[in-house]
Amino acid sequence: MPVWRLTLSQWRYQKLNGVIKMVHYIGVILDESRYEQIKGTEIEEKVQSIFGGALKMLVVEVPEDKSNQILKAFDRARIDSRGFIEDVPVAFRRAVFEEIVKNKSLDIVDKVLERLSEIQELAKKEDEYIPPPEIE
Template identity: 50%
Template sequence: MAKLFVVLLDDSRLKKLEGSGLEKKVSKLFGGALNAFNLEVSDEHAAKILEEFGTARIDSRGAITDVPIAFNRVVFDEIAKKKSLGPEVMDGVLARVAEIKEAAAKESEFLPAPEIEV
């Protein structure tokens, strides 16, 4: 059964999608408090993701989670580039595995904290 990958959309990401037609496919989560795409991932692509990224797993919702942050960023890049939510997005992501792993190695010890007042 196909799996799911949730792509969170904040204001800056939504801006990059303006005019792409993808705005209509935005899902509203948690009563509209959160915008996201529910990207369908084929079993073949899901298996490849689990194989390439040791921390990745499929949670109780059938969603692929615990991938490097760089993976999430590249998924959005590919969506914005291809203006699609089709299988070509994951093809594009998996073609960039080496780049994702390189970025993930750097993010395993440091992640910049959000610039918010604490």
């Protein structure tokens, strides 16, 4: 069972007993345009459907030492109750997706970390302005 599906007590038990090595996750939401970009590639098979098929998502595994690097790089980033790294800048999520498309793989954490300084620069601009979506 993936760690993010464990109950809190199961997680505590396994962590205390060294059964699990800590792994965190980055969830990449796929809207239509993103889905088109991975359609037909081997990544498509890894797409998870959640909330009764209402959302499609790719889940990238992040070993603990690398998730610590991410948490350090972005002051509001945190691990949520599911074990996912959240509250990261939009620029970071975009970079994760770009690397997935480029490498046709979910094993892209190192590639993203190589771009950290560039992402941090973009993230600074996000503190002031994020364009609102056009909805009716």
